[in-house]
Amino acid sequence: xxxxxxxxxxxxxxxxxxxxxxxxxxxxxxxxxxxxxxxxxxxxxxxxxxxxxxxxxxxxxxxxxxxxxxxxxxxxxxxxxxxxxxxxxxxxxxxxxxxxxxxxxxxxxxxxxxxxxxxxxxxxxxxxxxxxxxxxxxxxxxxxxxxxxxxxxxxxxxxxxxxxxxxxxxxxxxxxxxxxxxxxxxxxxxxxxxxxxxxxxxxxxxxxxxxxxxxxxxxxxxxxxxxxxxxxxxxxxxxxxxxxxxxxxxxxxxxxxxxxx
Numbered sequence: 001x002x003x004x005x006x007x008x009x010x011x012x013x014x015x016x017x018x019x020x021x022x023x024x025x026x027x028x029x030x031x032x033x034x035x036x037x038x039x040x041x042x043x044x045x046x047x048x049x050x051x052x053x054x055x056x057x058x059x060x061x062x063x064x065x066x067x068x069x070x071x072x073x074x075x076x077x078x079x080x081x082x083x084x085x086x087x088x089x090x091x092x093x094x095x096x097x098x099x100x101x102x103x104x105x106x107x108x109x110x111x112x113x114x115x116x117x118x119x120x121x122x123x124x125x126x127x128x129x130x131x132x133x134x135x136x137x138x139x140x141x142x143x144x145x146x147x148x149x150x151x152x153x154x155x156x157x158x159x160x161x162x163x164x165x166x167x168x169x170x171x172x173x174x175x176x177x178x179x180x181x182x183x184x185x186x187x188x189x190x191x192x193x194x195x196x197x198x199x200x201x202x203x204x205x206x207x208x209x210x211x212x213x214x215x216x217x218x219x220x221x222x223x224x225x226x227x228x229x230x231x232x233x234x235x236x237x238x239x240x241x242x243x244x245x246x247x248x249x250x251x252x253x254x255x256x257x258x259x260x261x
Contacts, residue, residue, distance in 0.1 A: 002042075002227065003033070007094045009086050010068060015146045018075045019117075020084045023068050029097055030060045030067035037124025038101030038195070038218055038251060041069065042226040044093035045079035052095065053079040054223045054246070058120040059127065072120035072149070098226055099250045102216050106130045108190035111182065111213075112157070113175055113204055115196025116140065119149060121218055122195055126153040131190075134182065135160040138175035138196065142168035176203040183211045191215060194254075205254035215254035221245045236261040
């Protein structure tokens with residue numbers, strides 16, 4: 001069950017004009033409630049905003065006196081603009097942990113595929129020494145491939161491939177081309193862990209099915225309540241049911257999602 005609590009900002013780093021890396025003290029959400037990367041926290045962003053803002057967790061850490069959670073977010077509206085203006089020592093009203101992270105097992109080997117702001121929720125999986133991993137990270141342009149983020153994959157993964165839409169860094173093009181090239185040479189993966197925009201996830205799911213590699217996708221939808229009581233973040237499944245990204249996700253098995261709905 002999620003809990004509502006007051007959390008303290010312990011660090012705040014601006015990555016570019018619109019992107020921030022925030023670290024919060026989160027009580028014992030990691031040690032006692034299992035908060036992990038890929039889940040999200042629902043944060044109250046000022047008195048003028050009716051709805052909380054869901055912010056994905058990039059990485060977590062057991063710490064003293066409180067556990068910490070790193071959040072990387074873009075300013076996309078008044079709520080996240082307010083959040084970006086917080087300072088070290090400020091207090092935030094936080095609800096969490098919410099959603100589910102990726103289902104992973106020790107001793108496995110994963111292909112991590114991230115696109116844009118979908119890269120941060122994979123950081124904890126890229127840093128873990130419990131499994132082997134190869135990373136494919138996609139960005140619009142070189143300026144969005146923040147070294148503070150990409151270096152964590154480069155230091156901990158067997159290989160890290162960078163793709164940019166405009167060709168200013170790494171491979172010119174989308175991540176699906178790189179993923180296909182990897183599988184042509186090496187299909188020895190336990191599964192794919194993918195997070196990014198829906199068109200990217202649809203492409204990766206199709207490639208995974210083609211090569212017979214299990215694939216988990218982290219879906220992004222606009223949210224209201226964050227606990228499954230409203231219908232804002234409902235998405236269709238292949239079996240005809242509807243599931244909520246906030247409560248049933250954000251991570252789903254790719255073959256369960258109705259990508260053509």
